[in-house]
Amino acid sequence: MITVSVIGSGNVAQHLIKVFSKTTGIELVQAFARQPESLLHLLPYEKITNDYQKLQKADVYIISVTDNAIAEVSEQLPFKDQLVVHTSGTSAISILDSKNRKGVFYPLQTFSKNKEINFSSVPLCLETEDETDFQVLEKVAQAISEKVYRISSEQRRSLHVAAVFVCNFVNHLYYIGNEVCDKNNVPFEVLHPLIRETAQKIMELSPEEAQTGPAKRNDTKTIDQHIEFLKDSKYQDIYKLLTQSIQDVSKKL
Structure with missing residues (x-):
């Protein structure tokens, strides 16, 4: 004992x-x-x-x-x-x-x-x-x-930084998505199956293989429409930054 x-x-x-x-x-x-x-x-x-x-x-x-x-x-x-x-x-x-x-x-x-x-x-x-x-x-x-x-302490520090990206930041994106739904009278639960599938998919594929969406496809027309739709400048900045990051990664592959 x-x-x-x-x-x-x-x-x-x-x-x-x-x-x-x-x-x-x-x-x-x-x-x-x-x-x-x-x-x-x-x-x-x-x-x-x-x-x-x-x-x-x-x-x-x-x-x-x-x-x-x-x-x-x-x-x-x-x-x-x-x-x-x-x-x-x-x-x-x-x-x-x-x-x-x-x-x-x-x-x-x-x-x-x-x-x-x-x-x-x-x-x-x-x-x-x-x-x-x-x-x-x-x-x-x-x-x-x-x-x-x-x-080790150094490995643990890297794990914690990675955890902030895959957990805390992702959860904040859920908050933004929920707010977008609320403002447009759409129940957030409609997105639950998408959230579950996205989480499950990353258990089977690498992040690069699992990536989809307008940024991955370089669908500039859709991207511009989304940015225009997001009236909040902070959310626009987040959208632009993440879009650019996805595009930069896609160019390397």
Whole structure:
């Protein structure tokens, strides 16, 4: 049995608390939250603390807070020579305080509090400074996921940048598409099958092979009509920039 303590109460922390609480071979010893009531829907009060001095012994301490707070939190931990990891996609392993053994436990997924996650398919990117610590972290990861990877800080940074493009930016484009539909009294759900097919297709084809649309075809008449239709200059700029990028890629192929 590997014991784990989660430090944080945000989206990622809450999802980790949920999965660890129901995983065989992992014991969630405790969770730390500045406001304990934020975790009462997940844990009994006695398993939550807001006092670093009252953190109980665990094999792994997982800091799951904003990137700006990782260094401060790791400095405040009252113990030494324990395995302390963070869940950030962009922060290097070196940001953790040197009084403890360092590691990274990065789940590459988008997390929302009200959306359940099947952790078995979530890629977990691991990094440690010591091989023995890696084996411990690997056991924790394998207990909840079928996709576990050894990823360096530099590789993880590149993954996080790529993830912003394929997830966060794409979601913002959904927002724009939804707004265009709303303004023209068209239900956004009409686009759901297209969204599903686009996501599914990229599992089978490369991005270059999957690309379609007026920019790919260099259909300048349609492109000009779309730009004219989009009255918002910000959306016009986004449309033009993405169109140009698609065309530039197509010229290289």
